[in-house]
Amino acid sequence: MMExxxxxxxxxxxPLTIRGNDTTINEITFKEGIVTEPVTLPEVFRLCIAELEAYFAGTLETFTFPIEQQGTPFQQSVWQQLIAIPYGHTISYLQLAKRINNPKSIRAVGTTNGKNQLVIVVPCHRVIGSNGSLVGFGGGLWRKKWLLDHEMKKKYGSNLLF
Structure with a gap:
């Protein structure tokens, strides 16, 4: 069994809690209060940390480190569509449901979005309400707004959305 x-x-x-093994990152969450012992991290962690730092610095739009999260085929299809949302763009939950060819699955899409364990990298923050409002973000709406503002400022040079 892998460590x-x-x-x-x-x-x-x-604080971002990053979990994974020697080859993949399996979780990036906003869980707080976790204490870790200092250990030598595998290369995949060093790459993940470097890319997240570059994202926050505004110099990285696409992540390249290997990720993997467990889920049903439906969940995997939703998460793949999240990855396809371009940096600095948003879509609605209904648009996301249509992208998986299942417009009636809007509630299940929202639930799956909420189960995403790879925040920022699998950009669930880029999904907004059909009326353009910020809705549903497990990390708190202030984080969702911050992430969207950050991407908009870096992509377009100003704050256009909110």
Whole structure:
């Protein structure tokens, strides 16, 4: 069985808990209060941390480190569509449901969005309400707003959305 590593990374949106093994990152969440022992992290963690730092610095739009999260085929299809949302763009939950060819699955899409364990990298923050409002974000709406503002400022040079 592969060893599981946990690292807490400071970020502008609060500490990020990163979990994974020697080859993939399986979780990036806003869980707080976790204490970790200092260990030598595998290369995949060093790459993940470097890319997240570059994202927050505004110099990275696409992540390249290997990720994997467990889920049903439906959940995997939703998460793949989240990854396809371009940096600095948003879509609605209904648009996301249509992208998986199942417009009636809007509630299940929202639930699956909420079960995403790879925040920022699988950009669930880029999904908004059909009326353009910020809705549903497990990390808190202030984090969702911060992430969207950050991407808009870096992509377009100003704050256009909110």
């Amino acid at each position: 599981i590593y946990t690292h807490i990374m400071p970020s502008p949106v609060g």
